[in-house]
Amino acid sequence: MTALTADAAQSAASLSPAQRRAALGTLIIAFVVDVLDGTIVNVAVPAIRSDLHASALAVQWIVAGYALAFGMLLISGGRLGDLYGYRRLFLTGIIGFSLSSVACGLADDALHLVLARIAQGATAALMAPQVLALIQLLYGPSERVGVLGMFGLLGGVSAILGPIVGGALIDANIAGLGWRPIFFINAPLGVAGVIAALKFLPVGRSAHPLRMDWTGNALVIATLFALIFPLAIGRDLGWPLWCVALLVATLPLVWTTLRYLKARTARDGSALLDPALFRQRSFGLGVIASLIFATATSGLLLTMMLVLQIGLGMDPLTAGVAHIPFAIGAGLGVGFIGRGLVPKLGRNVLVLGAACMIAGIVALVPVFAAGGPATPLALALLMAGLGMGMLAGPLTPIALARIDRAHAGAAGGVLKAVQQLGSAIGAAGIGALFLWLAKGAQEAEISRQAFTATAGAMVALLLIVALLARMLPARLFDA
Known part of the structure; x- marks a missing residue:
């Protein structure tokens, strides 16, 4: 069989334990680079704006262009x-x-940087779903808990390290390049990833590949565009009427897309996405829980960063370092899962994780009100991170546990797209609520007070996640 026609599941099954570990290491390289790039640019925005004389709209697109292309093309x-x-x-x-990362670093004006960032997002959308798909092929359902739990840890740490690494690179001003090394650093990592992929990743595709569904692709991309585009830039533009209209258009687009996918599946089984996947209880509930969890987490990270900088007067690098207890907590949460908490508690691990995250958020309210004393702040962030790790680790393997491997790529793309959408909703919705309550977040005291009501919204979302967790099958990994 050629590399194109080989059965990827059989290729993966033929690997030795050492070869599987090498393949996993290859996937980790790509995953970390992807997550880092999603957050590392935020700390460089002021330097980029000054160097390229970028307008406010261009700056929005430098950040949102990546997220938009990534979210639209994941499925x-x-x-x-x-x-x-x-x-x-x-x-x-x-x-x-x-x-495209090198192109970002070489950009000589804002337009070129925006186009390169969109290309980054589009190519990341080709790479990211394959990470989840290959993990499904390399490991059985119960094994994926530990593996994907480790990815949850790496994702949380990488997201928090992004601003720290970015700030350090900019401060170093390597060869007088200023902000550009935050993009150039992806080139050697990419070369290492390519060499490792050629050597270690299993070849092949789904055992039952379908024909390309171009109409389904167009409908899904249009639907995701209508959802993600206004959420990504609407807040910064003051929610013009056309942004609201685009969001409203999502409803008929979703209806049209589902009708088309159902009809195409019934006709020849070659739809981009089989709607029947969502009738699988673990996957359907897991997707909804992932969306709500990503919304709460994104809102928490955004509002925490705003309060730390505006409410407590920290500079960006210090605020990034202040997140370290959160990262440690996430690591501990994933570590408990890796040592067997899921087999012992099953779906209740998610309930426990939601409870810990809620406790951490609630604890932050008086801590911020008191001006952020170091020890209570670190303990509250540690608790919130612990809960996040106990949620993020098992959610993905639970959602994918009973998905047919023939749909590994599509199901992985759906989960990544939902997580991206949740991040956009959290930043836009919870961020807008915070800024409204904080009256633009111009005063330290008002910013700290605004966190209280915003925390209530995040707690409500996490309670819904806990409720959904209780609706999951009691035995998560039965065939």
Whole structure:
């Protein structure tokens, strides 16, 4: 069999334990680079704006362009892996991501940087779903808990390290390049990823590949655009009427897309996404819980950063360092899961995680009101991070546990897209609530007070996650 026609599941099953570990290490490289790039640019925005004389709108697009392209193309990228091979799409994505990163670093004006950032997001959308798909092929359902739990830890740590690494690189001003090394650093990491992928990742595609569904792709992309685009930039533009209209258009687009996918599946079974996937209880509930959890987490990280800087007067690098207890907590949460908490508690691990995260958020309210004393602040962030880790670790493997491997890429793309959408909703919705309550977040005292009501919204979302967790099957990993 050729690399294109080989069965990826059989190729993965033929790997030795050492080869599986090497393949996992390859996926970790891509995953960390992807997550880092999503947050590292935030700390560089002032330097980029000054150096390129970028307008406020251009700055919004430098940040939102990546998120928009990434979120829109994730499901399509996942299905392309099912069709044409997971390693092939992974390589295409990581090569394209590395080249577009270099283009970002070489940009001589804001327009070129915006276009390169959009290209980064698009190529990341080809790469990211293959990570989840290949993990499904390399490991059985119960094994994925520990593996994906480790990815949850790495994701949380990488997201928090992004501003710290970015701030350090900018401060170092390597060769007088200022902010540009935050993009150039992706090139050597990309080369390492390509070499490792060629050597270690299993070849092949889904055992039952489907024909390409171009109409389904167009409908899904249009629906995600209508959702993510206004959420990404609407707040910064003051929610003009056309942004609101685009959000409203999401409803008929979702209805049209679901009708089309259902009809295409019934006709020849080759739809981009089979709606029946969502009738699988673990996947359907897992997707909804992932969306709400990502919304709460994104809102928490955004509002915490605003309060630390505006309410407590920290500079960006100090505020990034202040997140370290949160990262440690996330690591401990994932570590408990890796040592067997899921087999012992099952779905109740998610309930416990939600309770810990709620406790941490509630504890932050009096801590911020008191001016952020170091020890109570660190303890509250540690508790919130612990809960986040206990939620983030098992949610993905639980959602994917009973998904047919033939749909590994598409299901992985759906989960990544939902997480991206939740992040956008959290930043736009919870962020807008905070800024409204804080009257633009111009005064320290008002900013600290605004966190109280915002915390209530996040607690309510996490209570819904706990309720959804209780609706999951009692035995999570039965066939």
